[in-house]
Amino acid sequence: MANSHISEQASTALSDKSLCCPLSDTARKIADTFQNLVMVRGFNAVSYGDLAKELGIRTASIHYHFPTKAELGATVLTRYRDNTMNAWQDIDAGDPESNTPEIYKKAYESFMAPIRPVRDMQGVSCLFGVLGATYETLCPNIQGILASFFVEQEVWLARVFKGGRDAGVFHFPGTATSFAKLYTSALQGAMLIKKSTGKPEHFDAVIEQLEGMLFGVGRT
Amino acid sequence: MANSHISEQASTALSDKSLCCPLSDTARKIADTFQNLVMVRGFNAVSYGDLAKELGIRTASIHYHFPTKAELGATVLTRYRDNTMNAWQDIDAGDPESNTPEIYKKAYESFMAPIRPVRDMQGVSCLFGVLGATYETLCPNIQGILASFFVEQEVWLARVFKGGRDAGVFHFPGTATSFAKLYTSALQGAMLIKKSTGKPEHFDAVIEQLEGMLFGVGRT
DNA sequence: GCTTGACTACCTATTAGTAGGTAGATATAG
DNA sequence: CTATATCTACCTACTAATAGGTAGTCAAGC
Structure with missing residues (x-):
């Protein structure tokens, strides 16, 4: 809600086709929201409570998809890196x-x-x-x-x-x-x-x- | 203790002669420690508890010198800015x-x-x-x-x-x-x-x- | 009938901040 | 010179809120 405009702005960078096991619909929404909030506030200033409020679910439900905050962070970061690197043209072709x-x-x-x-x-x-x-x-x-x-x-x-x-x-x-x-x-x-x-x-x-x-x- | 080496490294930048009302000895130590920790971890990842542990005093004593974290931050930032700007030679002289x-x-x-x-x-x-x-x-x-x-x-x-x-x-x-x-x-x-x-x-x-x-x- | 994905209800630790008290230094008035 | 008051700088003990995380429940759908 508060940052929904960012979700739209950055949505193009949030595909997860590169991840080894693709995320479910809800997991992807959680990851997207987390990424957008972190890009604005930083890792430590985004809590499960913030995500729950933004997504309209409970924090426990987020823990179901991402048991720890570190795992959520690693997932988002890996996806971001892979997407970014995939976007680079392979000049060795x-x-x-x-x-x-x-x-x-x-x-x-x-x-x-x-x-x-x-x-x-x-x-x-x-x-x-x-x-x-x-x-x-x-x-x-x-x-x-x-x-x-x-x-x-x-x-x-x-x-x-x-x-x-x-x-x-x-x-x-x-x-x-x-x-x-x-x-x-x-x-x-x-x-x-x-x-x-x-x-x-x-x-x-x-x-x-x-x-x-x-x-x-x-x-x- | 954990970061005492940083205190020494950055000590030259921490004089407070530029502040309107100069800090007391303890207040300056608190400000110095806070600044050093923030430069490593960021604002949100440094708590009064961290400062208290580092300085060997209670959090309440820190609140005595700096009632709120925002005031502590503003003090440190103002001092840092003033010291930095004072270091610039005045080319208009x-x-x-x-x-x-x-x-x-x-x-x-x-x-x-x-x-x-x-x-x-x-x-x-x-x-x-x-x-x-x-x-x-x-x-x-x-x-x-x-x-x-x-x-x-x-x-x-x-x-x-x-x-x-x-x-x-x-x-x-x-x-x-x-x-x-x-x-x-x-x-x-x-x-x-x-x-x-x-x-x-x-x-x-x-x-x-x-x-x-x-x-x-x-x-x- | 088991998996999925959500839930309620809790837990413990930590957060910033407050209330109230005290030891010691300093100042002041009788 | 001493009694009183004030100030400084710290303390213990507390609060309300939030943090990340866990346990167990429950409904829907393949």
Whole structure:
């Protein structure tokens, strides 16, 4: 109710086709609601009571689907990671020699596709960013998913950047790895500051700066 | 006890000479401990009980100094903001015409001085970044301090960047404001990812990328 | 008739916060 | 100089609310 607009906004990212054992209808609703609330408030400020109120069921019913909060968190995080990684184009498809410049631009766009809409979601930032802020309070299982996501994201992005620079479509100083670190950091920070200041323009300006470099326009 | 190493690490940033009515010895210890714990765990995961255990006093004694958690938070945040802003060199000092190129480099370094040591503080990131992640759960008072800090930081940094580029010591594409947005975002994100992955190298790489641009080395 | 998915009713621990008291320092008035 | 009052900084003991979680019940549907 209070946050139903967010459910709609982020619904596209909530399919669970990637999970080993797919969630039931109710379990998926619980996971969706939990994810949306966590992206706004953080893990520790979302309780089973909040979820129960939002969904119109009892907390015990939520425990039936997700015995512990840690399991609920791990489910949501795994699903989010898998969906995100599935969305990335596989730039290794086919012979590396046959990789056209366009494939790198397409890979980059598939990376940015789920990020751009966050611009207009009030109070929302990246799920992984929010959890990272309170990393030390999370259970080891969730910490592991979190840390590996950041690493995998950076590795994948560095590969795209490297291939794209070799193909002449991307431009940046230094190594592809350190430029990927800059990229992921800047995007995380931009979402965080946009959320705290309520200014979507901040988000625009950061992406413009990054893409200005990457596409090699406006360099002094 | 558990986090005493952090108290030592961050102690330099905890002077309270800027507060209108200075804190008593005990109040300052409470504020210091609270700040250190929040920078690691976030606002919602630090309780009066945690503070009491850490300090060896009762929770009621903490309530004596800080009646509510919101007041404690506001005190710590105000002090942090004032100390940070006081650390920034005033680039408007003297005649604007007499501003040498060095003054901008010095201003930039005074900005970076408190940020660089975070590299080696395990599990720690910027106090404002951590709070920003759970912005919606904070009381309006604290939200206001938070949002204004991000804005003021960006405005100040943009002024330094603009002056420095005009003076020929800084280089960057686009407006000084949007480059300042990139800079603050990248630093926030770098601290967050460093914290979640436990890799200080990530922090190094991001700063190297940013300063490579700013100082105009290694451009492609 | 067993599985599913919800329920009521509880439990224990922790949360922020309050009430009221006390030891010791300091100030003040007779 | 002493009796009284006030203040500081802590204490014990409590509260109401919320936290995550458990045990056992019950109805519907394949």
